[in-house]
Amino acid sequence: MMHSDIKSRPAYQALVPDLAGSRHLLVVEGETLVAGRLEELVQVFAPVQATLHTWLAGASTPMAGLGRLWQLESAADVVDALACASRGYGVGDRLYVQGTEPFLWSVATAAAVIGFSEKQLRLHHAGSLRRRVWCTHCHGTTEGVTTSIVACGGCGRHLLVRDHFSRRLGAFMGVQIDAEVPGEVPTTEEVFP
């Protein structure tokens, strides 16, 4: 699904509770909670149900069985909530995230800011392959990119979406595709559905 020849790309894992953890926070991007997935998560997280908190972002699905539940509007709300959570979650706790790649990294970088270490974190990619693209020219980011070439939301240049990924930005590198011959832009293809 996430095929790439670049070995430095992050590897994502299936979500399994780390029983060594003291408390467990599961953050799910609502649109990736496809039919049957909720039941799977409930089953997988059953062993830590008593110490599980679940934040569901961007979907109001009636649900039970994933510990204490909070419904949040968007990824931005998750990031805000995490920024305020430094007193609530500590060094013994675990964070699990399911979502698209931009969502995973928005949450992962917010968690890193409040001090979560990599070993406390598990990321599971689900849903769309759409990318956040960072423009090497204007340093703007363009969200929700599903095509091989995209017009930069910052400067309007036509960017080739490369496979190079930045964990810090949670984004892929975009470079101007018609720098040599301005205006010569190849056909755009839908490659990250």
Next chain:
Amino acid sequence: MTGDQLKLRVAAIQDIAPTLRLVRFENADAGPLPPSATGAHLQVVLQAPDKQIRNAYSLISKPGSRDAYEIIVRRVPESRGGSAYIHEQLQTGDLLTTSWPGNLFAPQRSARKHIMIAGGIGITPFLSYVADFAGKGIDYELHLCCREEEKDSFAPWLPEPDKVFVHWDADGHRLDIPALLLRQPANTHLYVCGPDFLTDDVLEAAEAGGWPDNHVHCERFGSALSGGEAFRAVLQRSGKQIEVGEHESLLEAIEREGIEVPCLCRGGACGVCLTNVLDGERKRPAKSSSQSLVIP
């Protein structure tokens, strides 16, 4: 700098408690000493009448200071000679050979909070941590578990007493390790230095409390390595046969024969002395992860 040596002069000796002796060293040669980092130790060569002893001691002097190194040595009844020598023989003005400072126990600079747990004389590396952290607004807690009569012995080195918690073996004063480790903020780092039973308790509690292993750091006393069943060792390169006594490590026995061994911590932590077992049966528990390797 494993091979480099320093020549130091004993500048002052002070007994801070009946079994605790502070020793201050200055450079016997001209010029300032090499700077030492927070958590560093010094390997001191002590020339006792019958043998040479090499012991590693944590530096308690302010990290980076180049005028003197200070150590605190506990006199232990089952001394292998080092602590008895320092407490009975060592005189102001004596010249000693030491290693350059080495550091296997540096604090994690990116930590949001530091929790140090010391057992008795295991406080020494943390005295340099505190000297480094004090006055910088760094969030730390030092928990010292010691005998009640020594609860104030280290006060002169602890400029922020509100961050120091002393525990001893009496009701209401014991350290509840699991409770301490519960609910610490993310990116807290935990350090422990003390006897094996304390270290093991702390490591166990940290694991049970879900602490990621890269947030837990320990420095063990070397004594655990230095004795056991007596045995004979054959050294392949020199062809020598040596008898290793009950109260010494293989490393010490090898050095007694005048053979130089690369080493750094003298406690089985750094692995600089790690070597192969070519043949024969192991007489003491392995301190390395592999049966074919030995930390002498």
